Amino acid sequence: MTATASDGASLPAAAAAPVAQPSLSARAYTAIRDMLITAEITPGSPVNEDQLAKKLQMGRTPVREAIKRLEAEQLVVVYPRRGIFATQVALSDLTLLTEVRVHLEGEVAYQAARRSSRAERALFEQLLDEAKNRSHETIDEIDFDSRVHRAIYRAAHNPYLASTLEQYYNLTIRIWHVWTDRLPEMASHVSELIPLLERIVDRDADGARAIAIQHVSSFVRAVSQSP
Secondary structure, eight states: OEEEOTTSOEEEGGGGSOOOOOOHHHHHHHHHHHHHHTTSSOTTOBOOHHHHHHHHTSOHHHHHHHHHHHHHTTSEEEETTTEEEEOOOOTTHHHHHHHHHHHHHHHHHHHHHHHOOHHHHHHHHHHHHHHTTOOOOHHHHHHHHHHHHHHHHHHTTOHHHHHHHHHHHHHHHHHHHHTGGGSOOSHHHHHTHHHHHHHHHTTOHHHHHHHHHHHHHHHHHHHHTOO
């Protein structure tokens, strides 16, 4: 069964369901995930459930549930009788992650161009305006890249594709934050989002796919050529 977006586009039934408020465990997951991928919790350091529960002002149960999810996503590792630790980060992992992401990013951009609703295209237009008028501070650029990619994942209306890409994108962003001093200049990378957003807004699915693939693969090439 399919549903129809406000502009008449056909969407999967799951995309038409109302957005539920996140559960406590989902809120804990997002908060701890962000601490890990921005290296607020540094690679290899211990992760204390009690301290996190206190910081997030919630009980240990949602924190424990979030930790289980983060372990499955390779952001933390749990050692029996030793405790929980943030996983280590290697710059070389960026190449391996790109091998997984590159064609999936093309597919998600393709589907976002086909399936995005009127409201989602309005958001892409806002992001497009922002992309054309950005400062070029590295951490801010990483944050903007993250907002664009996550918006594309949602607009593809394929939860299986989105959840897979979220996992690998989170690991990629973590490498960026940890190895900021080794990254190439970010402005050119973010500028590549402009034609990608334009293709999605224009519903040019094939063009969006090609640019997304180029966007992901070009960055890892730039990293490998950095001193």
